Amino acid sequence: xxxxxxxxxxxxxxxxxxxxxxxxxxxxxxxxxxxxxxxxxxxxxxxxxxxxxxxxxxxxxxxxxxxxxxxxxxxxxxxxxxxxxxxxxxxxxxxxxxxxxxxxxxxxxxxxxxxxxxxxxxxxxxxxxxxxxxxxxxxxxxxxxxxxxxxxxxxxxxxxxxxxxxxxxxxxxxxxxxxxxxxxxxxxxxxxxxxxxxxxxxxxxxxxxxxxxxxxxxxxxxxxxxxxxxxxxxxxxxxxxxxxxxxxxxxxxxxxxxxxxxxxxxxxxxxxxxxxxxxxxxxxxxxxxxxxxxxxxxxxxxxxxxxxxxxxxxxxxxxxxxx
Amino acid sequence: xxxxxxxxxxxxxxxxxxxxxxxxxxxxxxxxxxxxxxxxxxxxxxxxxxxxxxxxxxxxxxxxxxxxxxxxxxxxxxxxxxxxxxxxxxxxxxxxxxxxxxxxxxxxxxxxxxxxxxxxxxxxxxxxxxxxxxxxxxxxxxxxxxxxxxxxxxxxxxxxxxxxxxxxxxxxxxxxxxxxxxxxxxxxxxxxxxxxxxxxxxxxxxxxxxxxxxxxxxxxxxxxxxxxxxxxxxxxxxxxxxxxxxxxxxxxxxxxxxxxxxxxxxxxxxxxxxxxxxxxxxxxxxxxxxxxxxxxxxxxxxxxxxxxxxxxxxxxxxxxxxxxxxxxxxxxxxxxxxxxxxxxxxx
Numbered sequence: 187x188x189x190x191x192x193x194x195x196x197x198x199x200x201x202x203x204x205x206x207x208x209x210x211x212x213x214x215x216x217x218x219x220x221x222x223x224x225x226x227x228x229x230x231x232x233x234x235x236x237x238x239x240x241x242x243x244x245x246x247x248x249x250x251x252x253x254x255x256x257x258x259x260x261x262x263x264x265x266x267x268x269x270x271x272x273x274x275x276x277x278x279x280x281x282x283x284x285x286x287x288x289x290x291x292x293x294x295x296x297x298x299x300x301x302x303x304x305x306x307x308x309x310x311x312x313x314x315x316x317x318x319x320x321x322x323x324x325x326x327x328x329x330x331x332x333x334x335x336x337x338x339x340x341x342x343x344x345x346x347x348x349x350x351x352x353x354x355x356x357x358x359x360x361x362x363x364x365x366x367x368x369x370x371x372x373x374x375x376x377x378x379x380x381x382x383x384x385x386x387x388x389x390x391x392x393x394x395x396x397x398x399x400x401x402x403x404x405x406x407x408x409x410x411x412x413x414x415x416x417x418x419x420x421x422x423x424x425x426x427x428x429x430x431x432x433x434x435x436x437x438x439x440x441x442x443x444x445x446x447x448x449x450x451x452x453x454x455x456x457x458x459x460x461x462x463x464x465x466x467x468x469x470x471x472x473x474x475x476x477x478x479x480x481x482x483x484x485x486x487x488x489x490x491x492x493x494x495x496x497x498x499x500x501x502x503x504x505x506x507x508x509x
Numbered sequence: 510x511x512x513x514x515x516x517x518x519x520x521x522x523x524x525x526x527x528x529x530x531x532x533x534x535x536x537x538x539x540x541x542x543x544x545x546x547x548x549x550x551x552x553x554x555x556x557x558x559x560x561x562x563x564x565x566x567x568x569x570x571x572x573x574x575x576x577x578x579x580x581x582x583x584x585x586x587x588x589x590x591x592x593x594x595x596x597x598x599x600x601x602x603x604x605x606x607x608x609x610x611x612x613x614x615x616x617x618x619x620x621x622x623x624x625x626x627x628x629x630x631x632x633x634x635x636x637x638x639x640x641x642x643x644x645x646x647x648x649x650x651x652x653x654x655x656x657x658x659x660x661x662x663x664x665x666x667x668x669x670x671x672x673x674x675x676x677x678x679x680x681x682x683x684x685x686x687x688x689x690x691x692x693x694x695x696x697x698x699x700x701x702x703x704x705x706x707x708x709x710x711x712x713x714x715x716x717x718x719x720x721x722x723x724x725x726x727x728x729x730x731x732x733x734x735x736x737x738x739x740x741x742x743x744x745x746x747x748x749x750x751x752x753x754x755x756x757x758x759x760x761x762x763x764x765x766x767x768x769x770x771x772x773x774x775x776x777x778x779x780x781x782x783x784x785x786x787x788x789x790x791x792x793x794x795x796x797x798x799x800x801x802x803x804x805x806x807x808x809x810x811x812x813x814x815x816x817x818x819x820x821x822x823x824x825x826x827x828x829x830x831x832x833x834x835x836x837x838x839x840x841x842x843x844x845x846x847x848x849x850x851x852x853x854x855x856x
Contacts, residue, residue, distance in 0.1 A: 251651070254651040277681070
């Protein structure tokens with residue numbers, strides 16, 4: 187039976203909790219209610235209150251407590267009900283968790299996970315893609331899966347990792363993406379991108395829900411005789427530069443696509459690395475497609491205009507291949 | 510009476526007194542750690558800083574030594590402690606050597622952070638000391654997390670977190686205390702209310718009269734103690750620790766004291782009304798402790814002098830050691846940002 191994206195993450199956490207008694211989950215409304223997106227449904231009944239901890243409405247305390255517990259040898263998985271709310275815990279994430287190992291050699295093995303991204307009319311505070319805030323913070327790892335298979339394998343790797351990992355789950359994928367995944371234990375390594383769809387005429391480097399926008403565009407391009415390669419970054423920090431540069435070397439044309447807003451988004455960083463290390467392979471300018479520099483709007487026509495889509499990718503791809 | 514007794518007899522009678530009164534040994538420990546803290550900080554602030562040997566700032570707990578020492582001596586080796594920046598004595602109690610502190614301030618590899626961070630930003634997981642970060646108060650939810658882990662494991666330790674009056678204005682402090690209260694976590698909250706946060710006096714920090722008033726808002730016990738009376742701090746912390754270890758949840762202690770320095774070495778503190786310095790100088794916690802020891806016959810002047818001489822010797826040697834500790838190599842810059850990757854084939 188196919189497994190949804192949300193179920194894959196749930197399974198991954200569940201299996202890690204079965205495997206390691208030090209793993210526990212903590213967050214708002216995750217126990218009795220099973221989480222705003224039901225990602226932790228059933229965990230309270232199975233693992234009990236000790237390991238499924240409902241907290242007050244306090245993101246800084248959730249992250250802070252996860253740090254403290256991890257310093258004591260536990261492996262907390264902290265939920266932000268919406269990734270937007272991680273802003274409330276920013277100091278704990280970027281100043282406490284990210285810097286412990288560097289400053290005084292104390293490992294902080296913890297995961298902060300939560301739903302991110304738009305397309306569900308959540309408005310400015312339930313739709314953001316906050317990954318770039320943290321990609322700029324050395325000491326953190328940042329993961330954003332696109333498939334159910336990767337989501338399960340990556341959440342397991344994140345839980346087993348000995349550094350703090352931020353795990354952003356695009357909420358529009360939770361129940362839309364379904365696929366057959368192996369039963370039982372497997373992991374997907376952090377820091378490794380994958381070629382989601384091989385191609386030869388241009389590369390679309392992306393992650394999260396935008397992988398499917400890229401796929402939709404690639405299928406149309408195929409009919410037009412253009413073969414697009416899609417690179418799914420999977421982990422944004424550390425960045426798998428090798429896979430990105432390898433694809434650029436192969437296709438000589440590249441689109442960097444993300445749902446996060448343009449300025450300061452990870453596309454700019456990747457563009458810089460391509461300019462520095464693969465300039466000689468380029469046959470055309472590097473193109474970025476991202477949400478415009480605005481808050482995520484609520485009203486459907488506004489949000490539709492805000493989000494990158496296949497039409498926007500197609501337009502740029504066609505132009506790029508004419509260059 | 511003791512003064513006219515021959516020395517041998519005085520010693521014998523003191524031994525008897527000690528068996529009867531555990532305060533004697535306790536007082537000696539208080540005196541040692543408080544005086545050591547004072548001497549190390551004086552050396553840092555008044556000598557090494559002025560000589561340009563400290564790379565950054567110096568934060569001292571002058572006049573507040575009774576708090577971290579009184580509370581620190583209640584902690585057990587398996588307890589988790591979260592000192593703040595005026596709690597140097599706690600480091601010594603936990604087993605950090607003064608030479609590591611000098612090296613830390615000088616940015617040398619002999620410091621607890623090997624030059625990665627400075628001043629009081631130091632911790633050692635083996636000694637169960639967690640390093641603070643500069644955004645004061647941020648340690649409180651982290652300490653709540655350590656207490657949560659203790660409850661999770663079902664052991665009898667407690668977490669002890671230290672902070673100033675200013676920290677209690679930060680949201681993290683409130684979130685951490687509230688979470689610990691709701692979860693009934695074994696957390697002892699120790700406030701050094703020294704009446705100033707940098708230049709901000711207490712009446713601009715909060716509208717309630719006492720930090721302890723914040724306790725009932727979270728449904729936890731809170732008490733106020735004279736922060737310049739090391740015995741009072743010790744006794745209050747014992748009550749708090751007992752409460753926490755019994756599974757009754759967090760306990761807040763407000764230690765009223767005064768910051769007998771500027772915020773840091775660069776700050777003369779000239780915004781503090783002069784009469785306050787004078788008033789509080791009379792309540793100096795080390796002076797008071799010595800007086801009590803003498804009055805109770807727990808120690809004579811000779812013993813007090815000996816303790817001070819021993820400390821001076823230790824501190825001299827520690828400074829020398831730190832000055833000989835090398836600066837870190839630039840190649841250490843990128844070490845420990847992340848765990849080094851495991852060898853291929855391992856997960």
